[in-house]
Amino acid sequence: MNKPLRRASVFSLLLVMTLLVWITYVQLARGASLRDNAHNSRVAISEYAGPLGDILAGGERVTGSAATQGNLKYKRTYPDGKLWAPVTGYASQSYGSTQLEALERQVLDGSDSRLKNPLQALTRERSKPGDVITTIDPAVQKAAYRGLGNKTGAAVAIDPTTGAVLALVSTPSYDPGTFAGSSSADQKAWNALQKDRKQPMLNRALRQTYPPGSTFKVVVAAAALENGLYSSVDEPTKSPDPYRLPGTVTDMHNESSSAPCENATIRTALQYSCNTVFAKMAVDLGQSKVAAQAKKLGFGDSALDIPVRAAKSVYPSGMNDSQTALSGMGQFDVTATPLQMAMVSSAVANDGKLMTPYEVDRTTDGSASALDHASARTYSRAMSQHTASELRSAMRTVVDQGTGANAKIPGVAVGGKTGTAQHGENNSANPYAWFMSYADAGGGHKVAVAVVVEDSDAARADISGGGLAGPIAKAMMKAALP
Incomplete structure (x- = not known):
């Protein structure tokens, strides 16, 4: 073989070897990332090649699948989409998926390795999809949704003994089924939702934070009892009325000049x-002590997954004394999600032990066999049993004799705290109406609830936690108890 031909042969061999090395690298090192790339149309074709598994609540399927035309043979359906969207999220052929639809995608589309038998694992054949069983109680979910109605707001209910989320509602809501496909109508529905100023796709129960207003007073009361500032809710406090904010010439007054707030007990002060x-x-x-108490109850947690990630609730730091005073009534820069305030009520109801909230009970293989099963986990010892007992007693007074009367349920021990949080520059916007509560029907039947009404048709003078949010909480508690 002459020299030029030999060089050409060696060069060609090197090219072939380089190509083989590159193919091997792509298949082994980058295969998974290329296969799962959102721009890979084969992913969507495979994902929607058959019916998806379903998300269930109380044995009721809240999702479904319907046959379509084209390469994507099935699309997601939602029989009562607006009710369940804050729980399910959405699965769209064009716009991806969110919340449980995204987090449990491998179970729902059958690609989870636990769903495959040995032969399917070798052939990569699609398995029968699995289902996701939530902790949501349809009766409680519907009570919250009906109660909020046309109002802008959110509601959360938790089983205090386990942490199971019984309701998760955000209004206004949206129907994920209107953009589940890939048609021009789906695109139009999606674009309309993106432009909607009311933000129906915002999950206010988990992802929106608000000033908690007077509901935060329960956290401050817990800190006072835990740190020995006062020994019980019936010990008089050292509290002038009005109260001069430290370092200022501004006097703080109470909503009612006739309220017996001077040196009031914690019970009377909450009432x-x-x-x-x-x-x-x-x-x-x-x-620092208020912050430590708030942290035990979940404030400051930026990784609270239920499994959907909740926004971080904040008790601020670096405040001067006058700002600390405002924080004591849930103002200044204190913010909380509705989930967070339900957690506060849950800890009080559960003898001071806060359970980690969760909304997925188990995933299954589409039949009776569970792939995994949630178990109750302690989040923190948020307060002593004594402190929790004292606060339950004081919160019952709020409902029996105070601002929370709209939450009374005959024959059931109900405790609550109302809140009306200032909103807007110089309190120019309508305030937020809050109500957090617990109900104990005996026999281990308990529920903790938080409701916030962000906007309603009520006149500003008629906006109050007890008036707007209290009746919604009552309906939820009644639905949760036997």
């Missing part, structure tokens, strides 16, 4: 929602 008592209490404790 009449005395701003002066809890503002001074926060200053007397110091922001």
